[in-house]
Amino acid sequence: MIDVENLRIRFGDREVVKGVSFSVKKGDSFGIVGESGSGKSTILRAMAGLNESWEGRIAFGGEPAQLKRPPGFFRRVQMVFQDPYGSLHPRQTVDRILSELPLVHGMDNIDKRIVQALSDVALPQAARFRFPHQLSGGQRQRVAIARALIADPQVLLLDEPTSALDVSVQAEILNLLSDLREARNLTYILVSHNLAVIAHLCGQVGVMLNGEMVEQLSAQDLRVGKTSHAHTTELRTLSVGLEEPA
Amino acid sequence: MLVDIQNLRIAFENRSSRFEAVRGISLSLGAEKLGIVGESGSGKSLTARALMKLLPSNAAISADRLSFDGIDVLAASEKQMRQIRGKRAGFILQDPKYSLNPVMNIGRQVSEAWRTHKGGSKKQALEAAIHLLDQVKIRNPREVAGSYPHEVSGGMGQRVMIAMMLAPDPELLIADEPTSALDATVQAEILRLIEELVSERNMGLILISHDLPLVSHFCDRVAVMYSGRVIEELKASELLNARHPYTKGLLNCMPSLTHPRDRLPVLKRDASWLTA
Secondary structure: OEEEEEEEEEEOOEEEEEEEEEEEOOOOEEEEEOOOOOOHHHHHHHHHOOOOOEEEEEEEOOEEOOOOOOOOHHHHEEEEOOOOOOOOOOOOOHHHHHHHHHHHOOOOOHHHHHHHHHHHOOOOHHHHHOOHHHOOHHHHHHHHHHHHHOOOOOEEEEEOOOOOOOHHHHHHHHHHHHHHHHHHOOEEEEEEOOHHHHHHHOOEEEEEEOOEEEEEEEHHHHHHOOOOOHHHHHHHHHHHHHHOOO | OOEEEEEEEEEEEOOOOEEEEEEEEEEEEOOOEEEEEOOOOOOHHHHHHHHOOOOOOOEEEEOOEEEEOOEEOOOOOHHHHHHHEOOOEEEEOOOHHHHOOOOOOHHHHHHHHHHHHHOOOHHHHHHHHHHHHHHOOOOOHHHHHOOOHHHOOHHHHHHHHHHHHHOOOOOEEEEEOOOOOOOHHHHHHHHHHHHHHHHHOOOEEEEEEOOHHHHHHHOOEEEEEEOOEEEEEEEHHHHHHOOOHHHHHHHHOOOOOOOOOOOOOOOOOOHHHHOO
């Protein structure tokens, strides 16, 4: 479904992604972990078409993505951002936020689609005419997910979808994401610095260090500690050490 | 007793309504490490801010006792509070990106904190600042002192914040989500650093966070807050024996590397938690 080959991204003279390759099958999820500045979000933004200065090959469903994405692309690939406080327009109601994409793409039955999208993410219909500031953080992230789903996409690019949320809300959003994946056969690419979140949602994991993907392994291997690169081992040890109460 | 809070209540009022955000909290703290854990909106930050009298003017505070080292905070004048804030109690905030002055270099910011409370010449203060930066384990303190906040990483920025707070040798350190803006790896380093410094200097620490297992690694005691009340207080080492369903739920709803689960248990909030 998704093939990334030898992706290189540079900002000015500095190369921040140095030849990354991976592929994801339809219905699977691929997780990218790494520290800040390792280039993980940069990869995601290039895939979403938010950055046009990249080299290499990015293909969705066998079709190489062009530098300038055609409108139809955004019907198939959607992105959810980290901070639901910053990614929703503060002066627009949820209704307006959700109707933007169907209007741009000339879709029909917008009203029905919004009702459906809200119920897909388990938001009450009453939320439709609220403003983002009248919703909680978890509800806002649900709106952001609904906005991505309304395009009826095949691929969701998730950039730290739960790191701005409380752990109790995080559990709800993670459950929602795995339910949606199952119901709609979605393909996810999830970026996070939390190994436990990645392993929960993804089958395959890629570990980034200084712009390179130093290791790719299955979530199962990560869980049992079959790591080969020192950085992966370090991240795992730290995560395991801190997740158990003292 | 360094901090003594009895029956603290904080309410927000406007013309038509009144909302009580903190509803009768009692906590006390000596030279030890206390973690306050709860979701957003549970009142944990408000409690810490009330102790420093840093609440907005529309907040109504009442308490049977709210004292810092015997000083009645509610009755204290603004002048007395300035003797406590920064000097005797340091406050580390969540995101160094927003809490450092972007147009002042790091050396000057840290030495300003030192000079305000200790006096001395600018040169002395700068030397002291460099020494402090060294204490928070910045490898090249002299170089970092000359750089601006945007030139350093998030973890480094948080170290600078800690150095600044340590400058006047406070007795209490309040850290309000000091690492939630940072990476997992850096997070552990910073918390370890805070814990080390606090133990070394025999200070009190109030660590506020929403990550219960994480906090338990760095504190002696943990108070769990829900909807403006402390619903359970227990030793960090006894966290696994927590009795309240909310505490158990918080521990249980986190995804885990070593214990995989298909679905995460979701907190079922019980109306009785509000009053129990």
